Amino acid sequence: MSERFHNFSAGPAVLPVPVLEEVREELLCYPGAGASVMEISHRSEAFDAIHAMAKDNIKALLNLPDDYQILFLQGGASLQFSMLAMNFLNGGAADYVECGTWAQKAIGEAKKHGTPRIVWSGKAENFKRMPRPDEVSVGADAAYLHLTSNETIQGVEMFDLPDAGKTPVFCDASSNFLSRPTGITKYALMYAGAQKNIGPSGVAVALLRKDLLERVPANLPSLLDYKLMAENDSLYNTPPCFGIYMIGKVTGWIRNTIGGLDAMEALNRKKANLLYSVIDASGGFYKGHAEVQNRSLMNVTFILDGGDLEKRFIKEATAAGLDGLKGHRSVGGCRASIYNALPLEGVQALHDFMVEFQKKNG
Amino acid sequence: MSERFHNFSAGPAVLPVPVLEEVREELLCYPGAGASVMEISHRSEAFDAIHAMAKDNIKALLNLPDDYQILFLQGGASLQFSMLAMNFLNGGAADYVECGTWAQKAIGEAKKHGTPRIVWSGKAENFKRMPRPDEVSVGADAAYLHLTSNETIQGVEMFDLPDAGKTPVFCDASSNFLSRPTGITKYALMYAGAQKNIGPSGVAVALLRKDLLERVPANLPSLLDYKLMAENDSLYNTPPCFGIYMIGKVTGWIRNTIGGLDAMEALNRKKANLLYSVIDASGGFYKGHAEVQNRSLMNVTFILDGGDLEKRFIKEATAAGLDGLKGHRSVGGCRASIYNALPLEGVQALHDFMVEFQKKNG
Numbered sequence: 061m062s063e064r065f066h067n068f069s070a071g072p073a074v075l076p077v078p079v080l081e082e083v084r085e086e087l088l089c090y091p092g093a094g095a096s097v098m099e100i101s102h103r104s105e106a107f108d109a110i111h112a113m114a115k116d117n118i119k120a121l122l123n124l125p126d127d128y129q130i131l132f133l134q135g136g137a138s139l140q141f142s143m144l145a146m147n148f149l150n151g152g153a154a155d156y157v158e159c160g161t162w163a164q165k166a167i168g169e170a171k172k173h174g175t176p177r178i179v180w181s182g183k184a185e186n187f188k189r190m191p192r193p194d195e196v197s198v199g200a201d202a203a204y205l206h207l208t209s210n211e212t213i214q215g216v217e218m219f220d221l222p223d224a225g226k227t228p229v230f231c232d233a234s235s236n237f238l239s240r241p242t243g244i245t246k247y248a249l250m251y252a253g254a255q256k257n258i259g260p261s262g263v264a265v266a267l268l269r270k271d272l273l274e275r276v277p278a279n280l281p282s283l284l285d286y287k288l289m290a291e292n293d294s295l296y297n298t299p300p301c302f303g304i305y306m307i308g309k310v311t312g313w314i315r316n317t318i319g320g321l322d323a324m325e326a327l328n329r330k331k332a333n334l335l336y337s338v339i340d341a342s343g344g345f346y347k348g349h350a351e352v353q354n355r356s357l358m359n360v361t362f363i364l365d366g367g368d369l370e371k372r373f374i375k376e377a378t379a380a381g382l383d384g385l386k387g388h389r390s391v392g393g394c395r396a397s398i399y400n401a402l403p404l405e406g407v408q409a410l411h412d413f414m415v416e417f418q419k420k421n422g
Numbered sequence: 423m424s425e426r427f428h429n430f431s432a433g434p435a436v437l438p439v440p441v442l443e444e445v446r447e448e449l450l451c452y453p454g455a456g457a458s459v460m461e462i463s464h465r466s467e468a469f470d471a472i473h474a475m476a477k478d479n480i481k482a483l484l485n486l487p488d489d490y491q492i493l494f495l496q497g498g499a500s501l502q503f504s505m506l507a508m509n510f511l512n513g514g515a516a517d518y519v520e521c522g523t524w525a526q527k528a529i530g531e532a533k534k535h536g537t538p539r540i541v542w543s544g545k546a547e548n549f550k551r552m553p554r555p556d557e558v559s560v561g562a563d564a565a566y567l568h569l570t571s572n573e574t575i576q577g578v579e580m581f582d583l584p585d586a587g588k589t590p591v592f593c594d595a596s597s598n599f600l601s602r603p604t605g606i607t608k609y610a611l612m613y614a615g616a617q618k619n620i621g622p623s624g625v626a627v628a629l630l631r632k633d634l635l636e637r638v639p640a641n642l643p644s645l646l647d648y649k650l651m652a653e654n655d656s657l658y659n660t661p662p663c664f665g666i667y668m669i670g671k672v673t674g675w676i677r678n679t680i681g682g683l684d685a686m687e688a689l690n691r692k693k694a695n696l697l698y699s700v701i702d703a704s705g706g707f708y709k710g711h712a713e714v715q716n717r718s719l720m721n722v723t724f725i726l727d728g729g730d731l732e733k734r735f736i737k738e739a740t741a742a743g744l745d746g747l748k749g750h751r752s753v754g755g756c757r758a759s760i761y762n763a764l765p766l767e768g769v770q771a772l773h774d775f776m777v778e779f780q781k782k783n784g
Contacts, residue, residue, distance in 0.1 A: 063451070063456065064450065064451050064456055064457060065456030065457060067456070067457045067461055069457070069461065069462065069463050069466075070463070071463075071660065072460060072461055072462060072463065072464065072660065072663055073461060074457070074461050075458060075460060075461055077450070080449060080450050080458055080460075081450070083449060084449040084450060087442060087445060087446040087449065088426065088439070088442050088443070088446060089426050094426055094427030094429070094743070094745055095426060095427060095429045095431070095436070095745070096437060096442055098434060098437060098442075098621075098623075098668070099429055099431065099434055099435060099436050099437055100431060100434060101431050101432070101433075101434065101746065102434060102623065103751070104431075134496035134497045134498070134501070134624060134662075135496045135497060135501075135645045135659075136496070136645075136659050137659075138644060138645055138658070138659040139496070139497075139643070139645040139646075141644075142643035142644070142645065142646070146643075168644075169643060169644060172641045172643060253660065255660055260460040260662075260663065260664045261460075261464065261660040261661065261662055261663050262496060262624045262625065262662025262663070262664065262665055263624065279534045281501070281504035281508075281531060281534060281646075282500060282503075282504070282530075282531060283497045283498075283500055283501040283504065284501075284504070284643075296500070297497075297498050297499075297500040298433065298434065298498055298615065298617055298623040299623065299624070300496075300622075300623055300624025300662065301434055301622065301623050301624070302622045302623070302624065302664065302665075303624055303662075303664075306460070383456055383457070384463065389465075
C-alpha cells in the first residue's frame with residue numbers, strides 16, 4: 061500500500077482511518093450477511109440494522125427530538141436547494157442570507173420555484189463575514205429563512221443565528237455538520253452533503269421537523285417529495301446503501317471514539333487555532349480571508365502574495381505530504397480544510413510547515 | 423472473515439469477487455493518490471482518470487458512437503423517470519409500453535409532467551410477456567417511446583424491439599444493462615441504476631444521444647437538467663465518486679476478464695438455461711412465470727405451490743447458502759436473480775438444489 065498524505069481536500073474529504081480499516085475488513089463479507097454491504101438488499105435485516113445505526117448515531121449526537129425525521133437522500137446539497145424550494149417555496153416567497161458561493165447557488169435554484177429574497181448579503185464585502193443576528197430581519201410572509209452555516213469556499217462560519225421568530229429556519233450545513241453542538245431545535249430543516257464531515261459523496265442527510273410535511277404539495281417527482289421519502293423512511297427506492305453504511309461508521313466514530321460533539325468541537329477548535337495563530341503571528345505574510353468573529357473551524361482560507369510565492373507554497377507543501385491546499389478555482393488563494401476526521405497531527409504538520417516556509421521566504 | 427453466500431438478490435446485487443478484492447486492496451490508499459478514493463477531490467487528476475476509465479469501458483463494451491453522452495447521475499432509475507419527463511415530455515405526449523412494475527412506475531412519474539400514453543399493456547396477462555414488435559405502434563406526435571428492457575419483478579425481458587420510426591426510443595435498462603449486446607444506436611436514451619449489473623446503489627448511468635440536448639427546456643432544477651449535466655461531464659456538483667469508481671472496476675471486469683458483451687451473453691444464457699431447464703423438466707413442480715420467448719436472462723421467476731412448500735423451499739435454500747430467493751414483496755413466489763457477476767457455480771448450486779428438493783418433495 062502506498063503512503064497516505066495529510067489530506068486538506070475540501071470535499072470529498074478525509075475520513076477517519078479506523079473507519080476505513082473497518083470497512084476494508086468487512087468489504088467482501090459484512091458480518092453475518094454472507095455478502096458485501098454493497099451486495100445486500102436494502103430491505104434485508106442486515107441493512108435495516110445499518111440504517112438504524114446511522115439514524116441512531118445522528119439522533120444521539122444532536123439530541124434530536126422525536127418530531128424530526130432523518131432522511132438519507134441523493135443529489136447532494138445541490139439537489140436539496142431545488143427540493144426544499146419545490147416542497148416549501150412552491151411559488152411563494154422566502155428569505156435567504158447570501159453569505160457566500162453556496163448560498164448563491166441555493167438562491168439560484170430557488171428562483172426557479174418562487175421568489176427568494178436576499179435579506180442580507182456579504183457580497184459587497186467579498187464574503188468576509190456572516191451577518192450579525194441584528195442585521196437580519198425576516199419577512200412576515202416568508203415561507204422560511206435559509207442560512208448556510210459554513211461557506212466552504214470563503215471559509216466563513218455562522219456562530220450566532222438570526223432570530224427568525226416563528227418562521228422556519230432552513231440550513232445548509234454541508235461543511236460543518238456534526239462538527240460541534242448546534243442547538244438543532246432552532247432549525248426546521250438542516251441538510252448536508254456527506255462528503256465533508258460524515259461520509260463519502262453520493263448521499264445527503266436531511267433533518268426535517270415533521271410538522272413541515274403537511275406543507276408538501278401534491279404531484280412532486282417522487283424522489284423530490286419529502287413527505288413520500290419520510291413515509292418510506294428513505295427507502296422509497298433503493299437508497300445509496302454504501303453511503304448510509306459509511307455515515308453510520310463515521311457518526312459512530314464521532315460518538316464513541318471522539319466522545320460526542322462537545323469533544324469534537326474542542327478538537328476542531330484546537331486544530332483551527334493552530335492555523336489561525338500562525339496567520340495572526342505572521343505579520344501579514346499569511347493574510348486570512350475571514351473576519352476573526354466568523355473564521356471557519358472547518359475551512360481556513362488565506363493568501364500569500366497571490367502569485368509565485370503562493371504557487372511555491374502549495375507546491376512545496378504538496379511535496380511535504382500536505383495535500384489539497386489550493387483554494388477553490390473560483391477564488392484562488394489557499395485553503396486548508398480541516399474537517400472532523402483530519403487528525404491533529406496533520407494540522408500540526410501544516411502549522412510547522414507554514415512557520416518554516418515563512419522563515420525561509422519571509 | 424465470515425463466509426460468502428451464493429447471492430441471488432435482485433438488487434443491490436452480487437458483484438465480481440475479483441473487483442471487491444481490488445477495492446479492498448485500494449481502500450485506504452488509492453495508488454498514487456495518498457488517500458482513499460472516497461477522500462479525493464472529484465476535480466483531481468486521480469479522479470479524472472477513474473471517471474475516464476468508467477466511460478471508456480462503457481463506450482468500448484457498447485461500441486457507443488461519439489454522438490452519445492455518458493452521464494453518471496444520482497437518484498437511481500426512479501429519478502430518471504422524472505428527469506426524462508421533465509426534459510423531454512414537458513407538457514406533451516409520449517408513448518409508453520406497460521410491461522411490468524417498473525414500466526408502471528415510469529408512467530406514474532411521467533403523468534406529473536405531461537401525457538404518457540400506454541401503447542401496449544401486459545397487465546391483463548399478469549405481465550407474462552413483452553409485446554411483439556408488431557403489437558406496438560407509435561403516435562406521430564409522441565415525444566418518445568419508452569421501454570423497459572427487463573422487468574426485474576416479473577422476470578420478463580425484451581429481445582425484439584418495436585419499430586418506432588423516427589421517434590426517439592428511451593429505455594430503462596436497469597436490470598439488464600451490459601448483460602448482452604443491445605444495438606445501442608436503436609436507442610436515443612438508455613439509462614440504468616447501477617445496483618444490478620455494474621456497481622453499487624447510489625449511481626445511475628444515462629447514455630444520451632447528444633442531439634436530444636437541444637430539446638431540454640430552460641430553468642429545470644440544475645441536477646435534473648441533462649444539458650447542464652452534459653456540459654459539465656457529470657461534474658456540475660460532487661458526483662457519487664465511489665460509485666463511479668466501482669462502475670469503472672466492474673465494467674473493466676466485463677471488458678477484460680469476461681471478454682466483452684458477446685462472452686457475457688454466452689455466460690448469462692448458460693446460467694439462465696440451467697435454471698429454466700429444471701423448471702421445464704419439473705412437470706409443473708416449479709412453474710415459471712414468464713412465457714418462454716420473454717424469459718429473462720437476469721431474473722428467473724417461478725412459483726411452487728404458493729404456500730408452505732414454497733416457504734420451505736426458500737428456507738432450506740437459504741440454509742444451504744443460496745440467498746435472496748424470495749420473490750418481490752408485491753408478487754410473491756420465488757425469484758433467482760442471476761446478474762452478470764453471479765458465477766456459474768452459484769447457478770449450478772441452485773440448479774442442483776432445485777433438482778434435489780423436487781426429488782424429496784415432488
